Amino acid sequence: MNRAARPVRGHPLWFAFLAHRISGIALALFLPLHFWVLALALTDAAALDGFLVFTDLTAVKIAEFGLVFLLAVHLFGGMRLMALEWLPWSPPQKSLAAASVGISVFLSGIFFLQAI
Amino acid sequence: MPDGSPKPETEQRSLRVKVWRGSGGEGGYETFEVPRQPSQTILDVVTWIQQHSDPNLTYRFACRVGMCGSCAMMVNDEPRWTCRTHVDRVLKGDELRIAPLRNLPVIKDLVTDMDPFFDKWVSAEARHHPTADRHSDFAAITPDDPHRLEASSGIECINCAVCYAACDTVAGNPDYLGPAALQRAWTLFNDARDEDGDAILDAVSGTGGCHNCHSMGSCAHYCPNELNPMTAIAGLKRATARRFLTGRGKRKPS
Numbered sequence: 001m002n003r004a005a006r007p008v009r010g011h012p013l014w015f016a017f018l019a020h021r022i023s024g025i026a027l028a029l030f031l032p033l034h035f036w037v038l039a040l041a042l043t044d045a046a047a048l049d050g051f052l053v054f055t056d057l058t059a060v061k062i063a064e065f066g067l068v069f070l071l072a073v074h075l076f077g078g079m080r081l082m083a084l085e086w087l088p089w090s091p092p093q094k095s096l097a098a099a100s101v102g103i104s105v106f107l108s109g110i111f112f113l114q115a116i
Numbered sequence: 117m118p119d120g121s122p123k124p125e126t127e128q129r130s131l132r133v134k135v136w137r138g139s140g141g142e143g144g145y146e147t148f149e150v151p152r153q154p155s156q157t158i159l160d161v162v163t164w165i166q167q168h169s170d171p172n173l174t175y176r177f178a179c180r181v182g183m184c185g186s187c188a189m190m191v192n193d194e195p196r197w198t199c200r201t202h203v204d205r206v207l208k209g210d211e212l213r214i215a216p217l218r219n220l221p222v223i224k225d226l227v228t229d230m231d232p233f234f235d236k237w238v239s240a241e242a243r244h245h246p247t248a249d250r251h252s253d254f255a256a257i258t259p260d261d262p263h264r265l266e267a268s269s270g271i272e273c274i275n276c277a278v279c280y281a282a283c284d285t286v287a288g289n290p291d292y293l294g295p296a297a298l299q300r301a302w303t304l305f306n307d308a309r310d311e312d313g314d315a316i317l318d319a320v321s322g323t324g325g326c327h328n329c330h331s332m333g334s335c336a337h338y339c340p341n342e343l344n345p346m347t348a349i350a351g352l353k354r355a356t357a358r359r360f361l362t363g364r365g366k367r368k369p370s
Binding site for chain 1: 193194195218281282284287330331332333334336337338346347350351353354357
């Protein structure tokens with residue numbers, strides 16, 4: 001195969017693809033940890049309290065902002081993809097992808113402001 | 117031109133052009149100095165190199181006016197129809213990088229083997245399935261028929277393989293039929309004169325079919341004719357899903 005050419009990337013819908021994949025993988029890694037922490041409520045209340053104190057750290061709150069952003073961008077980006085595949089075609093796909101990022105930044109920003 | 121008078125910018129500079137040389141999977145970039153010309157296209161640059169620097173340089177072209185789809189190459193790592201790409205539009209500094217199309221085997225220098233690309237058109241059933249003969253009446257199709265509009269949106273494809281070279285799904289999955297073949301299949305699926313929509317849906321719903329598409333949109337982003345194969349692939353996804361759920365295949369024209 002042709003080794004001469006580099007990959008072609010760097011346009012809005014490719015970045016939307018990348019954001020969807022990365023957020024999906026990050027959420028898949030996060031969910032088992034999330035359920036494990038929830039399970040501490042039943043198995044080890046003291047450990048759960050210790051963890052909740054840990055979540056008061058500013059760095060953890062910033063990380064939570066990132067997590068909510070990933071969740072939102074995966075949700076809205078996924079809705080765009082499902083609409084693309086199941087509903088009649090709508091031309092402004094770049095605008096829809098940008099809107100999904102914008103809404104995600106807004107929602108995760110609100111979450112962050114509430115947290116601090 | 118008298119001394120001291122300003123020269124047009126294009127006469128003052130020459131281009132440093134890195135051109136991929138080699139065959140099979142092996143090779144490397146070779147640098148050429150090419151005089152800058154007004155309204156110079158990438159194909160002009162490649163032709164100048166072959167005519168003045170190295171007659172062994174191998175490349176492919178035919179019409180020079182953006183109709184035949186022969187001259188597509190990677191220019192500064194982006195797939196482009198070189199006959200209609202002006203140097204002004206893609207030049208970064210004074211340097212150009214020209215390589216054979218991505219995702220296809222290289223025969224020599226800038227010439228790729230297009231067989232895998234066209235074989236996939238056949239695999240996608242992207243060919244007409246006629247039932248009418250010379251004694252049949254003309255098919256009556258109104259210009260505003262929605263299926264005709266869908267079909268018409270893809271018929272300006274010139275088979276240049278720019279979309280195929282741009283597609284990361286093709287790069288990651290050699291069995292993937294690719295944007296051009298799937299767009300052609302969608303065009304025929306919507307053509308009222310094509311009588312085997314089920315064969316098309318069978319072909320595009322299997323391994324390597326339309327459901328492999330990740331909707332990255334590189335095909336639409338780079339298509340030199342501003343077509344949108346992603347739209348066609350989304351249409352095939354809907355049509356295959358509808359047939360799977362309801363058993364209904366091709367819709368007849370209203």
